[in-house]
Amino acid sequence: MLNYHFLKDKLNTEYVGRSFIQFESLQSTAKKASTIASHSPNGMVVCADKQWENKTKRNKEWFSPQGGLYLSIILDLDRKKNYFCLLTLLGGSAVFHTLKDMGVSPVLKWPNDIMIHDKKLGAIFVDGITCDNIEKYILSINLNIDIDREMLADSLDNQAISLMAIYNSDIVMEDMVAMLLNHVDDLIGECYGKKSCDRIYEPWEQYLSQFANHVQLRKHGNKKWMECKIIGFNNCGELGFIQPSGNTDIIDPQKYEVIMTKE
Structure with missing residues (x-):
C-alpha cells in the first residue's frame, strides 16, 4: 500500500x-x-x-x-x-x-x-x-x-x-x-x-490527427457504416462530426460504434 x-x-x-x-x-x-x-x-x-x-x-x-x-x-x-x-x-x-x-x-x-x-x-x-x-x-x-x-x-x-x-x-x-x-x-x-482547456485537448487531438480527422460510424444495432469527418471537441469535451448529409452530431460511444480510418 x-x-x-x-x-x-x-x-x-x-x-x-x-x-x-x-x-x-x-x-x-x-x-x-x-x-x-x-x-x-x-x-x-x-x-x-x-x-x-x-x-x-x-x-x-x-x-x-x-x-x-x-x-x-x-x-x-x-x-x-x-x-x-x-x-x-x-x-x-x-x-x-x-x-x-x-x-x-x-x-x-x-x-x-x-x-x-x-x-x-x-x-x-x-x-x-x-x-x-x-x-x-x-x-x-x-x-x-x-x-x-x-x-x-x-x-x-x-x-x-x-x-x-x-x-x-x-x-x-x-x-x-x-x-x-x-x-x-x-x-x-x-x-x-x-x-x-487546450492542455487537456492537445494529447487527444494528436491521436485524432493521424486519421486525418476521418471516422466510420454506425449506430449500435445498425449494419450500415457512415463515412464522417471529425470537427473537434466542444467545450463539454464531446467530439463532434459531420454526417454525409452535412448535419452535425456528437460521437457518443454509448450510441455509436466507431472505427478510426487512416487516409
Missing part, C-alpha cells in the same frame, strides 16, 4: 488528494467512491491495491490484479453542465503529462484508453452521482504498473502492457501518484477556472 504521509508531502494541489483512503482490495474504487461521495470532501481519493470487478460499463473484460494503480477521485462540479466527457479527457491528459514527466511517451486513444507501443496501459472512467442536489463526479484511473507479463498476456490476449516493461528505473509509486494528482488538480484549475 502507498505511504500517504510521504505522498502528501509531494502534493501541490488545492484539494485533490488532500483526503485519501486506501484498501488492499475492492470490488472497484469507483463503486466505493460512489457509496461515500455524499459525505466526502471535494478531491477525496479512493485507492486500492487490486480490484475484483472484471467488467467495464460496456461489459468488456478488464483485469485489475496486484501490481496496478487503481484510484478514483470524488469531485464536486457545477451540476448545470455535463462534465462526463471533459473529465475523461482531463484524466487521460493528467496521465499523459505524468508519464511524459517520467520520460515515457504514451498515446491517448479516444475515447478513454492509455496506450504504449500499441498496447493498453490503462483506461479512464467517469461516473456521476447526485447527493443532496449536488452533482458529484467520480474520476477513475486504472493503470498497469508492474503486473506480471505472463499474467497480462494470458488474461488479455497480449493486448496490454505494464509500465515496468518499458521503464528503465524503479518506480516510486508515491512520487508517481503525487505527480498524477498534481496534474489533475492543475488541469481542473486551468479548465474549470475558465482559463483554457
